[in-house]
Amino acid sequence: MGIRIGEKEFDKRVEKGLADSFMRSAVTEAQDRLRTGRLKAAEELGDWESWRDLGEEIRHHTMENLDFYLQQLSENVAKRGGHVFFAETAEKANEYIQQVVKEKQAKKVIKSKSMVTEEIGMNEALEDNGCEVIESDLGEYILQMDDQDPPSHIVAPALHKNKAQIRDVFRDKKGYVNNDIPEEMTRFAREQLRNEFLSADIGITGCNFAVAESGSISLVTNEGNARLVSALPKTQITVMGMERIVPTWEELDVLVSLLCRSAVGQKLTSYITGLTGPKEDGDVDGPDEFHLVIVDNGRSNILGTEFQEALHCIRCAACINVCPVYSHIGGHAYGSIYPGPIGAVLTPLLDEYENNKELPYASSLCAACTEACPVKIPLHELLIKHRQKIVEEAKKTEASERFAMKAFEWVASTPSLYNMGSKAASLAMSPFTKEGNISKGPGPLKPWTEIRDLPAPGKERFRDWYNKREKGGRRK
Amino acid sequence: MKKGTIHHQEAFLNHIADRLGRKRRTKGVKRPKWSTLPQWNVYQGHSPEQLVDVLKEQCQSIHTDVEETTIRNLPHVVSEVITRYQGKKIVTWDDPRFEEFGLQSYLEKNLPEQGAEVHVWDENRSREKNIQIAERAEIGITFSDITLAESGTVVLFSDKGKGRSVSLLPENYIAIIPKSTIVPRMTQAAHEIHKRVEKGDPVASCVNFISGPSNSADIEMSLVVGVHGPVKVTYVIVTDR
Numbered sequence: 062m063g064i065r066i067g068e069k070e071f072d073k074r075v076e077k078g079l080a081d082s083f084m085r086s087a088v089t090e091a092q093d094r095l096r097t098g099r100l101k102a103a104e105e106l107g108d109w110e111s112w113r114d115l116g117e118e119i120r121h122h123t124m125e126n127l128d129f130y131l132q133q134l135s136e137n138v139a140k141r142g143g144h145v146f147f148a149e150t151a152e153k154a155n156e157y158i159q160q161v162v163k164e165k166q167a168k169k170v171i172k173s174k175s176m177v178t179e180e181i182g183m184n185e186a187l188e189d190n191g192c193e194v195i196e197s198d199l200g201e202y203i204l205q206m207d208d209q210d211p212p213s214h215i216v217a218p219a220l221h222k223n224k225a226q227i228r229d230v231f232r233d234k235k236g237y238v239n240n241d242i243p244e245e246m247t248r249f250a251r252e253q254l255r256n257e258f259l260s261a262d263i264g265i266t267g268c269n270f271a272v273a274e275s276g277s278i279s280l281v282t283n284e285g286n287a288r289l290v291s292a293l294p295k296t297q298i299t300v301m302g303m304e305r306i307v308p309t310w311e312e313l314d315v316l317v318s319l320l321c322r323s324a325v326g327q328k329l330t331s332y333i334t335g336l337t338g339p340k341e342d343g344d345v346d347g348p349d350e351f352h353l354v355i356v357d358n359g360r361s362n363i364l365g366t367e368f369q370e371a372l373h374c375i376r377c378a379a380c381i382n383v384c385p386v387y388s389h390i391g392g393h394a395y396g397s398i399y400p401g402p403i404g405a406v407l408t409p410l411l412d413e414y415e416n417n418k419e420l421p422y423a424s425s426l427c428a429a430c431t432e433a434c435p436v437k438i439p440l441h442e443l444l445i446k447h448r449q450k451i452v453e454e455a456k457k458t459e460a461s462e463r464f465a466m467k468a469f470e471w472v473a474s475t476p477s478l479y480n481m482g483s484k485a486a487s488l489a490m491s492p493f494t495k496e497g498n499i500s501k502g503p504g505p506l507k508p509w510t511e512i513r514d515l516p517a518p519g520k521e522r523f524r525d526w527y528n529k530r531e532k533g534g535r536r537k
Numbered sequence: 538m539k540k541g542t543i544h545h546q547e548a549f550l551n552h553i554a555d556r557l558g559r560k561r562r563t564k565g566v567k568r569p570k571w572s573t574l575p576q577w578n579v580y581q582g583h584s585p586e587q588l589v590d591v592l593k594e595q596c597q598s599i600h601t602d603v604e605e606t607t608i609r610n611l612p613h614v615v616s617e618v619i620t621r622y623q624g625k626k627i628v629t630w631d632d633p634r635f636e637e638f639g640l641q642s643y644l645e646k647n648l649p650e651q652g653a654e655v656h657v658w659d660e661n662r663s664r665e666k667n668i669q670i671a672e673r674a675e676i677g678i679t680f681s682d683i684t685l686a687e688s689g690t691v692v693l694f695s696d697k698g699k700g701r702s703v704s705l706l707p708e709n710y711i712a713i714i715p716k717s718t719i720v721p722r723m724t725q726a727a728h729e730i731h732k733r734v735e736k737g738d739p740v741a742s743c744v745n746f747i748s749g750p751s752n753s754a755d756i757e758m759s760l761v762v763g764v765h766g767p768v769k770v771t772y773v774i775v776t777d778r
């Protein structure tokens with residue numbers, strides 16, 4: 062799939078999102094539910110802020126010593142008979158995985174949910190080699206069946222689909238004849254997939270956190286599919302982003318606790334599985350062979366920069382679940398497998414600015430994301446830094462100056478931003494201000510004045526605002 | 538065990554060190570003393586009985602039935618749960634605790650007499666056969682190695698007689714929880730594993746933290762209990778000392 066998804070044009074993607082009323086109400090409802098769950102789970106703990114501080118500290122220390130911990134991890138995996146492959150690029154990761162598939166003469170691969178394998182386009186690479194790849198996470202299974210519909214949320218990938226649509230997909234692709242009750246459809250998926258688990262040659266998993274001290278990897282799931290993927294096939298390949306690592310099991314405890322609470326409001330998900338190497342001599346089930354592929358794919362470019370904290374992300378989606386912009390435009394509008402605030406921060410870094418320059422503007426800078434983040438990534442500040450960089454870049458060339466203007470319009474005309482009049486807002490403007498006085502800015506005064514004339518912009522819904530912006534012929 | 542291989546490590550890690558603007562760190566990195574350790578405060582000072590209460594309450598939110606009993610009554614309680622699940626095919630770990638807790642003769646004698654098939658995970662049988670037995674079983678039974686009160690979790694360490702599939706493939710799962718295995722939360726289990734690693738003891742190839750039945754909310758966010766793993770779960774807490 063690669064990191065990019067959907068239409069190329071940001072505006073077109075946004076329009077599509079705004080027009081999809083089921084999707085938007087589903088998204089809002091899901092956001093509410095997940096957010097409430099998280100708040101309740103945080104409250105139960107009592108000293109949530111201490112937990113966040115600790116989470117941040119752990120992530121910071123690990124990233125500062127990433128070379129050390131990755132070395133420790135790989136040596137411990139090898140000690141336990143596992144094979145480790147360090148892949149600088151998506152291509153190299155895919156080549157290695159293809160090679161294992163070929164050596165094993167594998168015809169069928171069963172997967173549990175993994176963002177990084179989506180990011181590197183692994184499924185396509187394997188399918189090109191004639192190997193069938195089956196997603197086993199229920200949401201991913203549905204999307205894959207629906208002609209590779211891209212995910213719209215990192216925890217609930219099929220959030221944008223309603224049950225009738227899902228029933229139709231099951232009916233058209235698998236001959237499902239029952240109703241659209243979630244229990245029935247889940248039962249059906251269980252039966253369909255059980256045989257696939259039993260007959261797959263290779264299991265491929267992602268990795269929530271690797272544990273350096275013991276060479277273990279951990280998988281956090283509710284459905285049990287990751288357990289099947291790692292118990293039944295004879296070969297297991299685990300693909301991890303290089304930043305997904307903790308020093309010891311003690312830090313694993315803290316981050317898993319933060320992840321489960323922040324992602325789904327659970328104390329722990331139904332299954333946390335810690336796997337170390339292939340099965341031991343004498344063990345009966347579990348893989349005979351274990352491969353760990355550690356992927357860079359642009360991550361190292363973020364190290365040592367002002368964006369390093371973006372690598373602290375534990376993929377809980379709490380920032381997505383509180384984002385007002387996400388709730389209006391949905392996940393697909395971001396054009397990336399990583400949507401929402403973290404997607405807006407990460408995608409331009411992992412992909413390139415050129416293709417994602419609107420993303421840092423798809424935010425009202427209300428800072429709800431930063432507040433929600435369990436490892437205290439200053440998301441809205443990173444978005445501001447992106448904007449500053451984009452504007453700086455744009456200023457350098459005449460041709461792209463227009464983009465800078467357009468991008469600025471986006472900020473200036475976002476009602477909640479306008480309404481805030483906060484520090485964040487003024488920071489966002491900063492490339493255009495001198496001594497804090499916006500009227501001295503280089504040009505984009507027009508949209509600013511226009512938006513000021515809009516009635517009660519703060520109460521205006523993003524959707525109405527967006528339409529108005531269209532009618533106003535703002536887009537040249 | 539044969540040692541595995543590592544590919545492309547040097548260039549990859551050197552590059553990371555470069556990006557971090559310093560020399561490669563290959564040794565001597567210590568975890569700092571973290572400024573706060575809130576995880577150790579959770580249920581600190583709770584008595585075993587209080588932890589049982591915490592565990593029982595949590596089980597209500599994770600769709601898990603709980604029974605409490607003594608060693609003497611254990612066979613009786615387990616048989617009641619088996620009757621409730623209407624399972625005729627049962628698979629268990631090969632674990633000395635079944636004997637210690639007085640379940641062996643019930644499983645080996647009484648149950649088969651009532652017409653049930655009882656299989657024990659057997660390291661001397663082939664992988665395929667073992668998996669097939671677990672896949673056909675309606676009920677899987679294991680002990681809990683460590684139990685986490687806060688999250689209602691049984692922690693299982695895999696081993697020769699302790700197959701991963703027993704707690705995974707059957708639709709119904711029964712975990713027997715010796716009361717002495719109950720700790721406040723994941724922190725104590727993680728600490729225990731960390732201590733073993735520090736001593737140089739190998740970690741089990743699979744450590745499972747299991748909290749109730751499998752579930753999913755992937756269809757319109759509505760919770761469905763029972764996806765790929767067990768659909769129904771009962772914990773039997775036994776007072777063992």
Ligand code: SF4
Pocket residue numbers: 323373374375376377378379380381403430433434435436437438440
């Ligand atoms: S940025 Fe923070 S809140 Fe968002 S997904 Fe990552 S860890 Fe979660």
